[in-house]
Amino acid sequence: MKGGLTSSSMRRKGTPVLPDIRGYFGEFGGRFVSETLMSALLELEKSFREAWREKAFRDEFRETLADYSGRPTPLYFAESLSRETGGAEIWLKREDLNHTGAHKITNAIGQALLARRMGKSRLIAETGAGQHGVATATVAARLGFECQIYMGSEDVRRQALNVFRMKLLGSGVCPVETGGKTLKDAISEALRDWSRTVRTTHYLLGTAFGPHPFPLIVRSFQSVIGQEVRRQILAKKGRLPDMLVACVGGGSNAMGLFHPFIGDESVNMFGVEAGGRSITPGEHAARFAGGSVGVLQGTRTFVLQNPDGQIENTHSVSAGLDYSAVGPELAYYRETGRITFDWVGDDEALEAFQRLSRTEGIIPALESSHAIAYGVRLARSMSPGQIVVINLSGRGDKDVMEVSRILESKGEAGS
């Protein structure tokens, strides 16, 4: 961990420092929020930059990750899955082994430490699949914050277990009934809460999205994923991977894995969006396949919108990817060609969910199943000896009820 948590590749010559001072990644990003929230965003940016420069803050963050969340997470060679697939070696970054079962806890710990430093007494957060809500409720319990989670009522239904976990941890859970009743609507409601309570409350945004400085903060905390992968693969294979694969909802597990490798030209990166039932409006969440540049919830990025500029509702079997917009930094790297994007539909993700369970004894989150499906596709087209690293961003316990329901309705249960 020499050099702290800042990646060496960030400092490489010729790599622009992003975001710029206005919070833009090229033409993406910004701070499209009401004036009431601006002072909080300016304060947050200042506090983050100060804290991140301080060794004591970074040490506390790192120690909490180690002792409380169980980092570093393993980089695991999925030998059986690789054999069944045929082609490249498939390695899994086991973010599912974090405390609370997903990479989300890392950002929650970082931002909660920041909130404490800023003297805030209350945390609010949005959640889709419930993983970020659980992570926030967890750190709130540990650090003694009052906590309120906003969750679309459709997701409350799909993720009942996580709702119970949040309550058990002492947080309030507020079902959001507006719009498509999913993640987008939960974010809007959290923003509304924040504009009422901004003096005492920190909005613990869960993904590399929203107004500046959130994309910067979340990426900075989550980059520990890619930093570990780099160290681990060098130790095990003596070289960098050929391909990195991550699913993309807002983009936190993807930016976390990719960012430390941005300067490594030999490493190809693939972001996998949710193709849902089909790439037609309202049936998917593949922003790069069906979207265009717009402004939503604080940032200028790729957005699914209709010809009038109204935001479209989305569908994905996985609540965590079921969202109309994507993080601005990913939009930027797509434009520069550094990161390639594609999508995986519900059925293929469900198939990967079962395949990983069967071959490796690991039940992946439905979100991560999209990355698994795509990584398997890639590996098949590559030669033996090449390396694919897939970010297994979360575990699938939260999804087993929903998957069981879907498979039963398809008449596939137990087949």
Add this chain to the structure above:
Amino acid sequence: MTGRTGTGPIWRRGFSPPPFIPYLVAGDPDLETTADYLKMAARMGVFAVELGIPFSDPTADGPVIQAASQRALRHETALESILGWLSGIPPENLPPLYLMTYFNLFHHMGVERFCREAQRSGRIAGVVIPDLSFEDGACYRPVFRAYGINLVGFVSPTTSPARARKIVRESRGFVYYVGLMGTTGSALTLTDETRRIVRDLRQWTSLPVCVGFGISSGAIAREILEFADGVIVGSRLVQDEREPDRWKKTFEEFVLSAGKGKG
């Protein structure tokens, strides 16, 4: 129309029209009713009307305006359609109009194209865009100005004095002081802080300083008008939008209160 809705402030201090800006959601319950309300506002000679264009994700709005927006989205209320619709209304039936909506709708139409069409229509005095921050607005301000469309600046209770000075300097039309922290439709309680900030703002600009968010009664409006140049009333009116008789009654009450406030 020029004189009234052209470039520059649409009224100055020492005004005679009621210092009251009603907010309507275009198309709630339908566009005919909206036209009727606009006509009434024009007849009463209010300073201006904020005409809300419904957006699917109104993050600065509370439940009343959210619900109205959802209802209005069922009609022909796209930004471009609204400009066309307004062009068909005789100018004497329209008050000075400020279009209020979220930035994505302008961005999607193209800010320059919007400005060109708005100018051509001769019906639009300006725009109120709650999620276009002062910083992100920097590159768009020259465009709005080139076409004589006023871009209204927002100041909130959390805005620092140094920042507020910059915002009011760049504001056009009027200055929108967000009287409370929260979304539209919460209840405003007047504090010394509100009085102090509005007094400061009025020292830094010759534009009218109007207070909005949470003005739920004529009594509060009157109190605000003791120290501010105008009041913006949203949710309280939108709440009655579906029932024209009720809406008109509420509207008249505010007009009367606003008139008295200047005594």
